[in-house]
Amino acid sequence: MKMKEYKVGLVGVGAVGTEMIKVLKERKFPCGKVHVFASRERDEKILDETYHVMPATEKSFDGLDIVLFAGKTDVALALKDAVVKAGAKMIDNSRAFRQDPEVPLVVPQVNAEDLDWNKGVIANPNCTTAIMLEAVAPLHKAKGLKRLVASTYQAASGAGAPGLAELENQIHEYAEGKKLTVKAFQHQLMYNLIPHIDKFDETNWYTLEELKMRNEARKMLHHPDLRLSCTCVRVPIARAHSESLNLEFENDITPEEAREILSGSEGVRVVDDPLNGGYPMPLDATAKYDVLAGRIRQDISRDDKKGLDMFVSGDQLLRGAALNAVEIAEHLIKRGLV
Ligand SMILES: NC(=O)c1ccc[n+]([C@@H]2O[C@H](COP(=O)([O-])OP(=O)(O)OC[C@H]3O[C@@H](n4cnc5c(N)ncnc54)[C@H](OP(=O)(O)O)[C@@H]3O)[C@@H](O)[C@H]2O)c1
The missing domain is CATH 3.30.360.10 (Dihydrodipicolinate Reductase; domain 2)
Structure with missing residues (x-):
């Protein structure tokens, strides 16, 4: 049986976001080419592929299944409702939602079971x-x-x-x-x-x-x-x-x-x-x-x-951020939550 291919978006392509693209490829995450958003439009070469980066707006997320956020706190706060409305799962690396009681804060090896009560947003802890x-x-x-x-x-x-x-x-x-x-x-x-x-x-x-x-x-x-x-x-x-x-x-x-x-x-x-x-x-x-x-x-x-x-x-860029976010996405799939 052919494995389902998920549509993945990425907001922020700095230190953590670049690492996320590498991890998705390295782990052969079941997705096509990642849709990359940041503060401004340009082309960005990561590994051997060029990504056309678009500015992140409220209209960026239609049709996506999973959106990895590696931007800053204000970006996550501003775009959360748009991601949830689009029906995608948001996996955020900023501190925007970590203490929100409605948002699971997850390292899969520690508390993967908390993913089960997510309402569309999952937070990554601070890398430390x-x-x-x-x-x-x-x-x-x-x-x-x-x-x-x-x-x-x-x-x-x-x-x-x-x-x-x-x-x-x-x-x-x-x-x-x-x-x-x-x-x-x-x-x-x-x-x-x-x-x-x-x-x-x-x-x-x-x-x-x-x-x-x-x-x-x-x-x-x-x-x-x-x-x-x-x-x-x-x-x-x-x-x-x-x-x-x-x-x-x-x-x-x-x-x-x-x-x-x-x-x-x-x-x-x-x-x-x-x-x-x-x-x-x-x-x-x-x-x-x-x-x-x-x-x-x-x-x-x-x-x-x-x-x-x-x-x-x-x-901290890999284990503490990018790998953790991708593992959360893998666990969402494994648990039938996306
Ligand atoms: N660095 C770490 O070790 C680490 C570890 C764990 C978690 N984190 C967290 O992960 C997040 C990203 O950190 P980072 O270290 O990768 O930061 P970074 O290297 O400074 O990159 C930040 C990214 O956010 C994008 N951005 C800024 N304003 C934006 C906007 N209005 N709309 C869309 N994108 C916007 C930037 O876009 P441009 O490229 O267009 O400027 C850039 O790509 C932060 O919340 C940070 O606290 C970082």
Whole structure:
């Protein structure tokens, strides 16, 4: 029997959108040529194909089955009703709908079942949350997560194509002895790190990126009381976010048990051979589907066996965004929801 071919649209063809086209092709997603929309009309070459990009308008979505959104929050908010009215499923990467109780927030390996109650829109979590939960959710399911303290090391491309361009440009400017241009980030990123991602919440002095991690993890793990604190830091690397995680569980857990649980989990690969240089690093996670998890050890600040420390690295453009969105689309098909 011939497999149904779906009509897929894409809004936004920057860092994440470009990656989405690559992932759709790589995974042989059952669709024809993707209809690409962005802020203005032009031709855009991705891999070996040229896409005629059209401006995204309310009339763009008629006849489409699935629309992947890799634009900004205001674009998603402005076009949501038009997508739903056209009868297409919207899979959005912005923060527009993540905390909307009517919208499932999904990483398929964590909570695919939440797709069943979608009303036309599905949200992708923040990439840092997605990478963390690939490694944390299996441990939570087995041992009951109580509290999590995270520090992140987030790549320049996490701020989109302009973020990566700025880091690369600063490296060139430095080599040529020129004054460095600072525009996409608050400070020079090359030879520096910046503990400031997204705006500050002036009631508690966390950044919105940090609060997203807590609020999104609570929603996706169905754990409204999860205690989670984190510090998000931009670091001068091109691609793949890393995170240092301190975890407290309801039940005892040993590093050996954690490795065994994670070894049997989809979306995560244990790399934990420290004496031979085996631990997660962003260069090794770049362009890979799996989140790398390692440096797994018992938390020595505790007297019991309920605490673990772990280090993870994952490609935020791929695992944290484009691949997650395409996997959501695959699961919608598998569950007969599109
Ligand atoms: N970068 C990451 O690591 C990452 C990870 C997870 C989630 N996200 C989220 O994914 C989304 C896209 O991020 P990105 O990093 O790919 O950003 P980006 O590289 O800056 O690309 C943004 C895209 O949005 C398009 N756009 C802007 N205004 C538009 C409009 N009015 N109508 C239609 N399209 C419009 C731009 O169009 P033009 O090309 O015409 O300028 C561009 O293609 C954001 O919500 C971001 O928070 C990013």
